[in-house]
Amino acid sequence: MRIKAVHIAMLAAMAGFSTIAGNAHAQGWPQKQITFIVPFAAGGGTDAFARPLAAQLDSQLGKRVIIENRAGAGGTVGASAAAKAAPDGYTFFMGAAHHAIAPSLYPNLDYDIEKDFIPVALISRPPQVVVVNPDKVQAKTLGEFIAFAKANPDKLSYGSAGAGTTHHLAGELFKILTQSKIQHVPYRGAGPAMQDLIAGHVPVVFDGLGSSAAPIRAGQLRALAIAAPKRVPAFPDIPTAAEAGLQNYEVATWYGLFAPKGTPADIIERMKKELKEALQTTAIKDAWERNGSDVPDVAGPEFGKMVSADVARWRKVVTEAGVKLD
Numbered sequence: 001m002r003i004k005a006v007h008i009a010m011l012a013a014m015a016g017f018s019t020i021a022g023n024a025h026a027q028g029w030p031q032k033q034i035t036f037i038v039p040f041a042a043g044g045g046t047d048a049f050a051r052p053l054a055a056q057l058d059s060q061l062g063k064r065v066i067i068e069n070r071a072g073a074g075g076t077v078g079a080s081a082a083a084k085a086a087p088d089g090y091t092f093f094m095g096a097a098h099h100a101i102a103p104s105l106y107p108n109l110d111y112d113i114e115k116d117f118i119p120v121a122l123i124s125r126p127p128q129v130v131v132v133n134p135d136k137v138q139a140k141t142l143g144e145f146i147a148f149a150k151a152n153p154d155k156l157s158y159g160s161a162g163a164g165t166t167h168h169l170a171g172e173l174f175k176i177l178t179q180s181k182i183q184h185v186p187y188r189g190a191g192p193a194m195q196d197l198i199a200g201h202v203p204v205v206f207d208g209l210g211s212s213a214a215p216i217r218a219g220q221l222r223a224l225a226i227a228a229p230k231r232v233p234a235f236p237d238i239p240t241a242a243e244a245g246l247q248n249y250e251v252a253t254w255y256g257l258f259a260p261k262g263t264p265a266d267i268i269e270r271m272k273k274e275l276k277e278a279l280q281t282t283a284i285k286d287a288w289e290r291n292g293s294d295v296p297d298v299a300g301p302e303f304g305k306m307v308s309a310d311v312a313r314w315r316k317v318v319t320e321a322g323v324k325l326d
Contacts, residue, residue: 029089029267029270030061030063030089030090031063032063032090033063033064033065033066033090034057034061034063034064034065034066034089034090034091034092035065035066035067035068035090035091035092036050036054036065036066036067036068036092036093036094036257037068037070037078037081037082037085037091037092037093037094038050038067038068038069038070038078038094039069039070039071039072039075039076039077039078039079039082039093039094039095039096039099040069040071040075040078040096040161040162040188040189040190040191041069041071041187041188041189041190041191041192042067042069042189042191043189043190043191043192043194043195043211044161044189044190044191044192044193044194044211045096045126045161045190045207045208045209045210045211045253045255046094046096046189046190046210046255047067047069047191047211048210048211048213048291049094049123049124049210049255049287049288049291049293050067050094050123050255051067052283052284052287053123053275053278053284054066054067056278056281056283056284057274057275057278060274060277060278061274069189071162071188071189072162072188073106073162073163073164074098074101074102074105074106074161074162074163074164074165074168074186075095075096075098075099075102075161075162075164075165076099076102076106076109076111076164078093079093079095079099079102079111079113080109080110080111082117082258082260083110083111083116083117083260083261084111084260085260086260087259087260087261087262087263087264088263089259089263089264089267089271091259091260092120092257092258092259092271093117093257093258093259093260094123094255094256094257094258095113095117095255095256095257095258096165096166096253096254096255096256097166097252097253097254097255097310098161098162098164098165098166098253099113099307100113100307100310100311100313100314101164101165101166101168101169101314101318102164103311103315104164104311104314104315104318104319105163105164105318105323105324105325106164106325113258113307113311114304114307114308114311115261116260116261117258117259117260117261118258118259118260118261118263118268119256119258119299119300119301119303119304119307120256120257120258120259120268120271120272120275120299120300120303121256121257121271121272121275121276121298121299121300121303122254122255122256122296122298122299122303122306123254123255123256123257123275123279123296124210124254124255124288124291124293124294124295124296125252125253125254125255125293125294125296126208126209126210126252126253126291126292126293127208127209127226127227127228127232127250127251127252127253127292128166128167128170128206128207128208128209128226128227128228128251128252128253129206129207129208129209129212129216129223129225129226129227129238129292130142130145130174130204130206130223130224130225130227130241131197131204131205131207131212131215131216131221131222131223131224132145132197132203132204132221132222132224133197133198133200133202133203133204133221133222134219134221134222135200136200136203137203137204137222139224140222141224141244142224142225142239142241142244142245142246143244143245145204145224146178146180146245146246149178149180149181149182150178150179150180153180153181154181154182154183156182156183156203156204157182157183157184157185157202157203157204158171158182158183158184158185158202158203158204158205158206159185159186159187159193159196159197159202159204159205160184160185160186160187160193160205160206161186161187161189161190161193162186162187162188162189163184163186163325164325166208166251166252166253167190167193167205167206167207167208168184168186168323169251169314169317169318169321169323170206170227170251171184171206172184172321172323173249173251173317173321174206174246174249176321177246177247177248177249178246182204185202190205190207190208190211191211193205193207194207194211194212194215197221198215198220198221206227206251208253209226209232209235209291209292209293210253210255210291210292210293213234213235213290213291213292216235216238223235223238224238224244225238225239225240225241225243225244225246225249226238226239226240226241227240227241227249227250227251227252228240228241228250228252229242229250231243232292233289234289234290234291234292235292254306254310256303256307257271257275259271268300272299272300275299276297276299279295279296279297280295
């Protein structure tokens with residue numbers, strides 16, 4: 001009985017020490033620079049949300065939060081690097097809807113978005129938009145563009161942020177719904193795709209509104225339709241695809257923060273708290289509105305369930321559409 005009592009006392013002491021140690025993580029964190037791995041080239045939709053957020057967290061945490069762009073293979077190169085990062089609370093991953101598509105298109109991924117990461121919080125969710133270079137595409141409306149594409153099979157090309165991204169799937173869904181043939185040109189992120197669209201090297205991109213917002217306002221691009229059920233308040237003159245004559249064309253992307261599996265739970269909770277505070281600041285709300293996104297309140301397990309549902313949804317779309325990597 002005495003041995004059992006001592007054993008119980010030891011367990012209780014260990015549990016108490018574990019709790020104290022756990023709380024110490026959050027109390028002493030952060031003690032150094034934090035890195036957000038962004039798996040696309042600079043200047044894309046992920047950057048449009050990651051950089052303002054990092055700047056806001058700089059202020060709140062009193063430590064630098066830097067962006068590390070690691071592009072390639074539809075965002076999977078950066079995701080792979082993030083999955084292998086030390087789970088010490090100093091490396092986080094800015095994932096996107098693209099990472100819910102990747103498991104259906106890349107059979108040999110060396111990470112699992114559902115098992116190798118801890119979902120921290122959803123950051124933003126802008127809709128996709130059909131944007132064209134006005135010097136290369138004469139169409140002023142979505143209907144005119146569809147008519148031209150159908151009358152000229154394979155003469156148009158569309159850029160994307162990479163094979164297997166929402167840009168790619170949005171383009172393939174557009175082709176299915178309109179029975180048109182448009183060639184796919186994958187880039188290493190939405191930023192490079194936007195640069196080539198503005199320069200006229202590709203005539204159209206099915207982009208996330210986050211990276212298209214500024215060039216649309218500047219008149220460098222013409223927006224034909226929003227792939228959403230309702231118009232975006234920041235762009236009231238852009239019709240929805242349904243209003244423009246294309247039914248059932250609704251595609252949105254999302255961006256969210258993940259931590260490598262094994263990151264201390266108390267640090268995860270602290271980051272969730274900081275993110276919630278950051279997303280309610282005027283600076284972030286204004287930036288999100290300019291980029292066509294709402295300010296979501298989805299975190300932890302709820303965010304994880306959303307990711308898993310998206311993985312299943314896109315697997316069905318990829319299978320039914322017969323989408324293959326270029």
